[in-house]
Amino acid sequence: MELDPVSRLIVISNRVSAPTGSHSGAQGGLAVALASALREYKGIWFGWSGDRADSFTGDIHFERSDGVTTATIDLEDQDVDEYYNGYANRTLWPLFHYRVDLAEYEREYAGGYRRVNERFAETVYPLIEDGDAIWIQDYHMFPLGDELRKRGCGNRIGFFLHIPWPPRRLMSILPEAQALARSLFAYDVIGFHIDEWLQSFCDFAEQELGAVRDGEDLVLDGRRVRVMAVPIGIDVQEFVDLAAGTKARLAYRQMRDSATGRDMIVGVDRLDYSKGLEERFLGYERFLTEHPEERKEVFLLQIAPPSREAVGSYQKIRRTLEELSGRINGEYADIDWVPIRYVNQGYSRDVLAGIYRAAKIGLVTPLRDGMNLVAKEYVAAQDPEDPGVLILSRFAGAATQLTDALLVNPYSAEEMSDAIIRALRMSRTERIDRWRKMMAAIEQQDISWWLDTFTSALMEREPVPA
Numbered sequence: 001m002e003l004d005p006v007s008r009l010i011v012i013s014n015r016v017s018a019p020t021g022s023h024s025g026a027q028g029g030l031a032v033a034l035a036s037a038l039r040e041y042k043g044i045w046f047g048w049s050g051d052r053a054d055s056f057t058g059d060i061h062f063e064r065s066d067g068v069t070t071a072t073i074d075l076e077d078q079d080v081d082e083y084y085n086g087y088a089n090r091t092l093w094p095l096f097h098y099r100v101d102l103a104e105y106e107r108e109y110a111g112g113y114r115r116v117n118e119r120f121a122e123t124v125y126p127l128i129e130d131g132d133a134i135w136i137q138d139y140h141m142f143p144l145g146d147e148l149r150k151r152g153c154g155n156r157i158g159f160f161l162h163i164p165w166p167p168r169r170l171m172s173i174l175p176e177a178q179a180l181a182r183s184l185f186a187y188d189v190i191g192f193h194i195d196e197w198l199q200s201f202c203d204f205a206e207q208e209l210g211a212v213r214d215g216e217d218l219v220l221d222g223r224r225v226r227v228m229a230v231p232i233g234i235d236v237q238e239f240v241d242l243a244a245g246t247k248a249r250l251a252y253r254q255m256r257d258s259a260t261g262r263d264m265i266v267g268v269d270r271l272d273y274s275k276g277l278e279e280r281f282l283g284y285e286r287f288l289t290e291h292p293e294e295r296k297e298v299f300l301l302q303i304a305p306p307s308r309e310a311v312g313s314y315q316k317i318r319r320t321l322e323e324l325s326g327r328i329n330g331e332y333a334d335i336d337w338v339p340i341r342y343v344n345q346g347y348s349r350d351v352l353a354g355i356y357r358a359a360k361i362g363l364v365t366p367l368r369d370g371m372n373l374v375a376k377e378y379v380a381a382q383d384p385e386d387p388g389v390l391i392l393s394r395f396a397g398a399a400t401q402l403t404d405a406l407l408v409n410p411y412s413a414e415e416m417s418d419a420i421i422r423a424l425r426m427s428r429t430e431r432i433d434r435w436r437k438m439m440a441a442i443e444q445q446d447i448s449w450w451l452d453t454f455t456s457a458l459m460e461r462e463p464v465p466a
């Protein structure tokens, strides 16, 4: 632990999910990571409750559970529409995942985003004490550090981006690109998952704002920011233990029984267009066409709980996938075999661990992904004596660490088909060899490493003089 024992860590993110103390909740990657991280420190996790109020009050609800104090506020309808469903998920998310075609630019969205960040700053500022370190998470909160500085906050403030930072030319499409990037110079440290996202940010800051590189820092108008690549990890031991637990063993047996001797390929993703599900189904279909002899030997289990359902592009991808899985099943299924089992619900982490372990192949093929924790969870859940094979998109941040996966271009149905047949035919010796190297990589840079590396860098910075 690198924090001074008297200082607290205040984590701020859009959503806060109180740790349940069990492993039953289906939570997003960020939530799971932060809950494990905060248990190690004393501090507060501040954010939106996920609930709506008739009008914004700024009332804070405190809760203490499983060693973590959470402080949440409700937002009003207009905030949720413009900030969350608007700027965050209709504008920034698609653009930052290279989906210029899906990004929407509305002044009301940008206005709502700014208003909510001001509201966050106004509400959290009185909770901050001298010596606290503040760590702001993700694209919902880019300007929050700047808003806190405007209110006189001199504490150390760090920011971590969980999604990619787009290349300069793409970023320039955003009407507020310059102001938004400039506001990031309020931070002391900015973390990205991988060097590629970091370099894209530096490129934008240097070329568009006139910032200057100085070693590991970027300097603009006298403000010095440390930029670093720190890939987020998982709690590997937790996952290994989960996979060996009763619920996981039960789920494993159920999957094995229902597979009736066939090999299972598994995909587990939030239902999001960035996860490349359509392309994955098409790649799997290509495999079925090219290898008719394998048809009844395998099946694909795709678990994809819906997310962000208020946003049109998410309703559309859901319809597209229903049609596509229906068409493929209609075309290839037989009385005793269905090629795709497509399931739209979440599962608890222990059940997921059992499912991962039962799968001969983990198919993780996002078109673009900041990191992707499912890839790491799949690896951690495997049987060391008989591990499955990970097929991973080269456009996921995780591909920089999991170089012993079968890396594929998710846009290429042919590459995906080739990788599937290669994985099915891979010898146990090669599977073990690849798995060991991937396991070593995720153990070395696990969730504690991520937390310690970032917070150490933050604590090395001097607080801003009042």
Ligand code: ADQ
Pocket (backbone or CB within 6 Å): 026, 027, 028, 029, 030, 032, 033, 162, 163, 232, 268, 269, 270, 303, 304, 305, 345, 346, 347, 348, 349, 352, 369, 370, 371, 372, 373, 374, 375, 377
């Ligand atoms: P996400 O886009 O949510 O995270 P990911 O990193 O894969 O993507 O995390 C998903 C998490 O949700 C995993 O822990 C997974 O187990 C869980 N999950 C997914 N489907 C589930 C289901 N059906 N049931 C239960 N749990 C399910 C964002 C970025 C990523 C980045 C993370 C963390 O988009 O690139 O890796 O933040 O920084």
